[in-house]
Amino acid sequence: MHNRIYNTRAMVEAGLITALIVVIMMITVYVPIFSMFGMFILPIPVTVLYIRHNYKVTLGAVVISAILIAMLYSPISALTSSILFGITGMTFGYCIKNDKKLSTTILLLALASAIGIVINFSIYVNLLDKRGMAGFISDNIRIMKESLNLSKELYGKMGVSSEQFATIEKSFELFTPDFILKLIPAIVILMSFFSAYINYILTSSILKKLRYNMKPMVPFSQIYINTRIGTLVGVTLLIGLLLGRSKVQGADYIINSAEYLLQFIFVIDGISVAAYYLRNRFNISKPITALILFFTVFSQMSVIYVYAGLADMLFDFRKLDPYRRPRTE
DSSP states (O other), X not given: OHHHHHHHHHHHHHHHHHHHHHXXXXXXXXXXXXXXXXXXXXXXXXXXXXXHSOHXXXXXXXXXXXXXHHHHTOHHHHHHHHHHHHHHXXXXXXXXXXXXXXXXXXXHHHHHHHHHHHHHHHHXXXXXXXXXXXXXXXXXXXXXXXXXXXXXXXXXXXXXXXXXXXXXXXXXXXXXXXXXXXXXXXXXXXXXXXXHHHHHHHHHHHHHHTTOOOOOOOOGGGXXXXXXXXXXXXHHHHHHXXXXXXXOTTHHHHHHHHHHHHHHHHHXXXXXXXXXXXHHTSOOOHHHHHHHHHHHHTXXXXXXXXXXXXXXXXXXXXXXXXXXXXXXX
């Protein structure tokens, strides 16, 4: 009798979650303003269903919702969206249900997001867009350059000299199809961690209201990149350089991606260090700290954050790295 009641409740809740997913997906499709938030909202009901029941019930709800979306809108959109929110939502539900650490949860969410991004983009390029990867990138670069030229003409009419656009135009010269292709691994990694971070913040805020225990997100000033991650990316860069000297095909993908990932993690760590000292040592308010960081990051001073991040990784100024804390007896 108990099992029958449980199964009935699981079916009812799965049906409600399926209906909710379909409604959110339709709003995402037909309301352009909402579309940018849809992919972060869709995993939330999947996560809740996984926590309350199990992966079989949740997977069934995802599959049924994909079928309904395919019937109401588009089979391709149903496939790509269900893969992305299904993998992300079930991964998050698994982490919460098994009380995983915050770092483990973010890592698994990033991995799930990366898998979803790769599958979705592969389906889009191969089934919907016949230009292929190189053609897709080339056309987007062309559109960006056309937009830059239009902006240049517009600001030129307003009295802005062409010399002021020289730096921007020089930066755009770097963006060739070959250069972007070699950065794809780094772009996927960065997008997946950004998606994991946003998903965690949004989903945890909802789950707290539903009275689920959620591990709090670490404040930005407490973010650090431990030496293990830095060493891993550095070794990857070194391997890429060695492969490049040996003329191994594909070495440029490793070199470019590892180089930019290393710079990115140094910058994030450096900004976090700056936020820590501005807030805790100089007692500057959060809004002023945010303004200082914003204007310095997007200026020629941004290189300071690279060196600050490297120094913090080597010396652990804030004593946040658990692998380097002195052990207490």
